[in-house]
Amino acid sequence: MGWGIPKQGWTKGSWTPEEDRLLSEYVKLHGEGRWNSVSKSTGLNRSGKSCRLRWVNYLRPGLKKGLLTPLEEGIVVEMHALWGNRWSTIARYLPGRTDNEIKNYWRTHFKKKGKSSKKQDMEKAQTLKQKQPPKKQEQEPHEDSIKRETISNEDTSGDQMSSEVREKQEKFVIQEYPTLEDQCFSVMSQDVALWLDTIREDDFCFSLWNFDDPKGNMGHDHQPTVFSCGVDSNSFYNNGDFIF
């Protein structure tokens, strides 16, 4: 299969700083893509596949390093409940994070959650709450909580929501948030910490939004079609515009 001539003796294992430099220079000159040309152009003894992976997961500018923030974690949890193990799709909602990183994070942090004590989860949720600034929604019960309540009563024990539940959500979204702006704000302004608290108690039965399309349609090739969004430390942004 592809990725260049199946040459014996491709270098494997950890990348050296020199290899990183060569790859970075190649991408600067030629842009991303044509990964199989890297070895020819630079003399790097790495397969195109390996080069792509190294660039995407480690060298690409704008990548964030370190642990996911609580808000990012919240996004990951919700997106995973929505998309399942489609890590690349989930990664699109977290600028600066890679699918590999999210996948690893999920495995090490969430897979083990089943083993962790409830007390630890409660403590964490409490910590998160303290970090959150007060939100509009807390002043009066918002429809979001009603929606969450409604949907959490549904049988969503699997990783994926049933079509019936999704349909209910779609109707709710369209009814309560007639404009895209409203829909965006409604999604982004949920108190993630409170929500995390809730979902942990529900043993990962989540209520979810489809970020791609308020009408529930998947974008072409599952790409976000309406807006892209993400978290950065303690803020949300939408298409690069700060929301709150």
Next chain:
DNA sequence: AAGAGCTACAACCGCTGCTTC
């Protein structure tokens, strides 16, 4: 102090879908 166990992360592998010829 040292070995065992655990965690986090980087990297590899195999598969699939798309594009090109």
Next chain:
DNA sequence: TGAAGCAGCGGTTGTAGCTCT
């Protein structure tokens, strides 16, 4: 139209560093 190559994805493995006993 089918074969070959390319690009990307998700699962899995290897390993360095940290913690625990």
